[in-house]
Amino acid sequence: MLSIKNLHASVEGKEILKGINLEIKAGEVHAIMGPNGSGKSTLSQVLAGNEAFEVTEGEVTLNGENLLDLETEERAREGIFLAFQYPVEIPGVSNLQFLRTAVNAMRTHRGEEEMNAAEFMKLAKEVSKQVDLDPSFLKRGVNEGFSGGEKKRNEIMQALLLQPKLAILDETDSGLDIDALKVVSDGVNALRSEDRAILMVTHYQRLLNHIVPDYVHVLAGGKIIKSGGRELALELEEKGYGWLGIKDEETADSAAN
Amino acid sequence: MKPAPTLSSAFLESAGQSLPEALLELRKQRGTALVDMPLPTRKTENWKYSSKYLKLTDDMASTLPSEGKALSGQEVPGYRIVFLNGVIQPQASELPQVDGIRVASFRDLDDQEAAELADQLDNTLDDKAVQLARLNAARFEDGLLIRLQPDAVLDQPLFVIHEVTADASGSAFPRIFVDAGRHSQATLVEEYRSSGAEPVMVNTVTEFKLADGANITNVRLTMEGENVQHIGATGVRQQRNARFESHTVGFGGPLRRHDLQVRLEGEGGECKLNGVVVTQGKQHFDNHTTIEHVAAHCNSEETYRNIAADQSHAVFNGRIHIHQDAQKSNADMNNKNLLLSNGAEIDTKPELEIYADDVKCAHGATIGQLDEISLFYLVSRGIARREANVLLTMAFINELVEQIPLETVRETAHTRLNQFFDQTFQEV
Numbered sequence: 001m002l003s004i005k006n007l008h009a010s011v012e013g014k015e016i017l018k019g020i021n022l023e024i025k026a027g028e029v030h031a032i033m034g035p036n037g038s039g040k041s042t043l044s045q046v047l048a049g050n051e052a053f054e055v056t057e058g059e060v061t062l063n064g065e066n067l068l069d070l071e072t073e074e075r076a077r078e079g080i081f082l083a084f085q086y087p088v089e090i091p092g093v094s095n096l097q098f099l100r101t102a103v104n105a106m107r108t109h110r111g112e113e114e115m116n117a118a119e120f121m122k123l124a125k126e127v128s129k130q131v132d133l134d135p136s137f138l139k140r141g142v143n144e145g146f147s148g149g150e151k152k153r154n155e156i157m158q159a160l161l162l163q164p165k166l167a168i169l170d171e172t173d174s175g176l177d178i179d180a181l182k183v184v185s186d187g188v189n190a191l192r193s194e195d196r197a198i199l200m201v202t203h204y205q206r207l208l209n210h211i212v213p214d215y216v217h218v219l220a221g222g223k224i225i226k227s228g229g230r231e232l233a234l235e236l237e238e239k240g241y242g243w244l245g246i247k248d249e250e251t252a253d254s255a256a257n
Numbered sequence: 258m259k260p261a262p263t264l265s266s267a268f269l270e271s272a273g274q275s276l277p278e279a280l281l282e283l284r285k286q287r288g289t290a291l292v293d294m295p296l297p298t299r300k301t302e303n304w305k306y307s308s309k310y311l312k313l314t315d316d317m318a319s320t321l322p323s324e325g326k327a328l329s330g331q332e333v334p335g336y337r338i339v340f341l342n343g344v345i346q347p348q349a350s351e352l353p354q355v356d357g358i359r360v361a362s363f364r365d366l367d368d369q370e371a372a373e374l375a376d377q378l379d380n381t382l383d384d385k386a387v388q389l390a391r392l393n394a395a396r397f398e399d400g401l402l403i404r405l406q407p408d409a410v411l412d413q414p415l416f417v418i419h420e421v422t423a424d425a426s427g428s429a430f431p432r433i434f435v436d437a438g439r440h441s442q443a444t445l446v447e448e449y450r451s452s453g454a455e456p457v458m459v460n461t462v463t464e465f466k467l468a469d470g471a472n473i474t475n476v477r478l479t480m481e482g483e484n485v486q487h488i489g490a491t492g493v494r495q496q497r498n499a500r501f502e503s504h505t506v507g508f509g510g511p512l513r514r515h516d517l518q519v520r521l522e523g524e525g526g527e528c529k530l531n532g533v534v535v536t537q538g539k540q541h542f543d544n545h546t547t548i549e550h551v552a553a554h555c556n557s558e559e560t561y562r563n564i565a566a567d568q569s570h571a572v573f574n575g576r577i578h579i580h581q582d583a584q585k586s587n588a589d590m591n592n593k594n595l596l597l598s599n600g601a602e603i604d605t606k607p608e609l610e611i612y613a614d615d616v617k618c619a620h621g622a623t624i625g626q627l628d629e630i631s632l633f634y635l636v637s638r639g640i641a642r643r644e645a646n647v648l649l650t651m652a653f654i655n656e657l658v659e660q661i662p663l664e665t666v667r668e669t670a671h672t673r674l675n676q677f678f679d680q681t682f683q684e685v
């Protein structure tokens with residue numbers, strides 16, 4: 001489904017991604033772990049099309065189609081969804097209006113009829129229940145004044161509404177209490193299906209108890225330096241990143257700069 | 258040295274004689290006072306950003322004819338007054354018949370009423386500050402008088418349609434005077450429109466006198482065409498516990514100037530001034546507001562938002578003057594500005610003069626652009642870029658548009674805003 005080859009990306013002239021290679025097939029769940037600042041969010045944002053990051057080398061295809069040629073909104077319509085590490089607050093745009101506009105944009109793209117306000121309200125209420133957000137959150141500004149955990153649940157609500165092909169979840173588990181983690185994990189598991197792939201960035205192995213990944217990758221210094229199965233996460237939890245020689249590599253890197 | 262430009266004498270030759278004697282006399286006096294009036298220039302403080310947009314040519318000095326023109330405005334339901342080129346059209350109007358409320362054309366006043374009115378006109382505005390709007394008193398051909406007896410309540414809003422037909426160059430000078438008795442209530446909507454394409458000026462003055470406890474809401478929609486220079490002034494004087502609320506929605510033009518001056522002269526007075534201004538192309542809009550806290554224990558709340566696209570230019574100047582005796586004044590002024598292009602310009606200036614010591618006074622002004630990260634968030638959900646731009650721009654003014662108390666006005670505003678969005682945010 002998603003194929004990343006030798007992806008390099010930089011921001012403000014500084015190279016962050018230094019040759020990422022990753023293959024994700026439909027139905028798979030991949031976890032990406034790695035130290036702070038290693039480029040996990042950058043990778044997520046580049047895939048979603050954030051123009052603040054410049055792709056300098058490499059290619060990314062989604063079901064054979066060149067993803068990097070597409071505008072952000074086109075990528076979304078082709079099925080890319082990014083749950084932001086830091087969801088954006090947009091006062092003055094109601095959550096309901098935002099969600100409905102997004103859902104209808106997707107429907108129009110698929111040649112389906114738009115949902116009217118009443119139909120959408122019904123759907124939105126159901127889905128908000130699924131992520132344990134009170135329907136009153138639909139009336140508020142987008143993420144406006146939401147707590148950290150509420151923002152994350154709002155992201156999952158969007159994923160459930162938009163039904164993407166590839167869901168990229170950037171630390172959607174961070175800042176969640178135990179109950180919320182369960183709610184969010186259930187939401188993600190509800191998304192799991194044969195024709196959908198999930199790429200989740202996390203620092204915690206505890207999420208992986210709820211959402212069992214097929215593969216775990218370690219991203220450090222802008223490269224994937226190790227890949228493995230679910231057991232790699234346990235190993236990381238136990239030993240930290242030191243044993244992978246990350247410190248050394250990073251020092252070498254910065255010395256070279 | 259070049260002599261400072263003065264108002265051409267052509268602008269002081271008034272034609273129509275259809276007003277009662279006392280008002281003709283007033284008009285003459287006011288005209289005499291304007292002989293050799295200097296026109297604002299770059300050096301005139303309160304016109305420094307706007308004087309370059311002012312283009313008064315002599316062929317705009319004549320009064321636009323009001324006879325034999327097709328009438329519009331009839332689609333507006335409920336009470337309405339239609340001004341055509343500054344003259345009220347009774348056939349097109351629908352006057353309220355409510356006990357204790359007198360609504361009349363200046364032309365229909367008897368001698369005594371006219372004499373009374375002549376004494377009252379132009380007392381709400383600071384001559385020095387409004388400058389060009391003073392021309393109205395020297396040139397008005399008609400006017401709308403609204404007198405509310407104590408406790409009278411106008412049961413529906415009154416729409417005043419100011420239509421200008423610009424088939425030839427010229428000017429129109431509509432005028433409204435509202436005398437609101439104690440505890441009376443009314444909502445007045447002014448809508449400014451135009452047809453035709455010749456360069457014209459609309460020079461308009463609206464005055465409100467609010468007696469104790471009166472409650473007046475004024476909505477102002479400025480929507481004339483690209484050929485219309487609009488110079489408007491609104492003056493308000495409020496006595497004890499009177500409340501005044503104004504909602505301005507303005508779209509730019511070659512020159513748009515509105516002075517809004519509110520005097521809180523009795524304790525417990527309250528005013529709320531909201532404004533939304535949108536400019537595009539090479540348009541201009543300049544709002545100058547003044548709130549005078551003369552008496553103690555008054556509240557004022559002012560919120561203006563400018564949105565400027567393309568190479569347009571918006572100006573906001575908000576002055577709050579708290580007089581020495583106006584203790585326990587509460588004044589809150591907020592002006593936020595959104596630039597939709599690098600070529601657009603917005604000049605904003607809060608001016609606070611505080612002479613009392615026990616007051617609460619807050620003000621804030623910001624100028625910004627649409628937030629890139631918010632935009633990215635929206636389009637990352639599949640929302641079209643144009644739509645995302647519209648959502649974020651509307652988010653900037655929604656709160657103010659929603660506060661407009663009338664559904665029909667909100668709809669009119671939305672329709673015009675959508676045109677603005679269509680022209681500003683191209684489909685990609």
Ligand SMILES: Nc1ncnc2c1ncn2[C@@H]1O[C@H](COP(=O)(O)OP(=O)(O)OP(=O)(O)O)[C@@H](O)[C@H]1O
Pocket residue numbers: 011012016034035036037038039040041042043052085
């Ligand atoms: N807009 C930006 N301008 C400058 N530097 C940036 C920008 N965005 C990211 N970076 C830098 O790129 C590097 C990678 O950041 P990124 O957010 O991808 O890390 P991360 O792996 O997601 O870290 P964390 O685990 O803390 O979320 C960091 O050093 C960060 O400071």
Ligand SMILES: [Mg+2]
Pocket residue numbers: 040041042085170171
């Ligand atoms: Mg991150």
